[in-house]
Amino acid sequence: MHLLTYCADGDDTPRLGARIGTDRVADLTALATAAGVRLPADLLALVRAGEPALAAVRELLAGTPDTRPLAEASLRAPLRPGKIVGVGLNYVEHVAESHRSLDTERELPDRPVLFGKPATAVTGPGQPILHNADLTKQLDWECELAVVIGAPAFRVDERDALRHVFGYSIVNDVSARDQRRSGQWFFSKGQDSYAPFGPVVVTADEIPDPQRLDLSLRVNGELRQDSNTRYMLFGVARLIADISSGMTLEPGDVIATGSPSGVGAGMVPPQFLQPGDVVEATIERIGTLSNPVVDAR
Numbered sequence: 001m002h003l004l005t006y007c008a009d010g011d012d013t014p015r016l017g018a019r020i021g022t023d024r025v026a027d028l029t030a031l032a033t034a035a036g037v038r039l040p041a042d043l044l045a046l047v048r049a050g051e052p053a054l055a056a057v058r059e060l061l062a063g064t065p066d067t068r069p070l071a072e073a074s075l076r077a078p079l080r081p082g083k084i085v086g087v088g089l090n091y092v093e094h095v096a097e098s099h100r101s102l103d104t105e106r107e108l109p110d111r112p113v114l115f116g117k118p119a120t121a122v123t124g125p126g127q128p129i130l131h132n133a134d135l136t137k138q139l140d141w142e143c144e145l146a147v148v149i150g151a152p153a154f155r156v157d158e159r160d161a162l163r164h165v166f167g168y169s170i171v172n173d174v175s176a177r178d179q180r181r182s183g184q185w186f187f188s189k190g191q192d193s194y195a196p197f198g199p200v201v202v203t204a205d206e207i208p209d210p211q212r213l214d215l216s217l218r219v220n221g222e223l224r225q226d227s228n229t230r231y232m233l234f235g236v237a238r239l240i241a242d243i244s245s246g247m248t249l250e251p252g253d254v255i256a257t258g259s260p261s262g263v264g265a266g267m268v269p270p271q272f273l274q275p276g277d278v279v280e281a282t283i284e285r286i287g288t289l290s291n292p293v294v295d296a297r
Helices: 028-035 043-049 051-061 092-102 158-164 186-190 236-243
Strands: 002-008 011-020 024-027 074-076 084-088 113-117 129-131 143-149 165-172 195-203 214-219 222-228 254-256 278-283 287-295
Touching: 002 043, 011 028, 011 051, 024 028, 028 051, 043 051, 074 195, 113 186, 143 214, 143 236, 143 278, 158 165, 158 236, 165 254, 165 278, 165 287, 195 287, 236 254
Parallel strands: 084 254, 129 287
Antiparallel strands: 002 011, 002 074, 002 195, 011 024, 084 113, 143 165, 143 254, 165 195, 214 222, 214 278, 278 287
16 A cells, blocks of 8 residues: 555645555545544554554555545655654665765774654655755755654564564655764754655555665756665665664654665765755655755745
8 A cells, every 4th residue: 555645625634545556546534434434544643553454444445445636635744753763874885975975984884874863854745855055055865765663663683673664655865964063963964854755655565575676866857866775785674673672663663774876975076955956756666755945044
């Protein structure tokens, strides 16, 4: 299932929906009401409700549900995570370009490099990435596979880790390269709008192997990143095992699994986002997350 959050008909109230095919959306709340079925009102609550709620959604979508054109819906971020765990330097070629352009270590990390992004950084499809020239001259992009946790995970064995995944989405790990502070990334990566997220969450049963997905990113239609998740240094299962070794991952938490090479800082000469740009992050079997860059001053 491809689950999403959207608004429609001039009403800003978020609705729980499902993408049907490539261009239709079903209102799950309306379907549940018509069928006399109790269903959580939003996607985060649905994730937390677990398999019985998912089974109810599958039943609602099993027939021929009423739908509307996806073009008539205004998509929002699928959910607001409790926490976002970012992963740095998780593709070999990105490690090399980061060493050249960002003064990170040359050697491949022997454990995942982790950092946090606050939930306030989340923004949805089509929503603006804020460019504040008083704070940054080096606003950069990073297309990343997002893992949405579905069951609590603490000290999870790598062999069992994928059982704790609800589904997968896309995060653009927007980064102000010139706002790293004594090597710390929180402000560089945690400002408002620095975590575009969406457009949907694809349930884990539809992506049994998250290490076989093409991912790419375009700025104003020009290809900047082009890779595959098989090139991760630490795959999804390893990341969950490592993070949960000392931190509880809760339903609705998101892991942003790292960026391949092709970021703006690594280009010769470096190129960074400017107001008026449009960034499109695409991952196979999930879709495209598109966001404009706007002047925030």
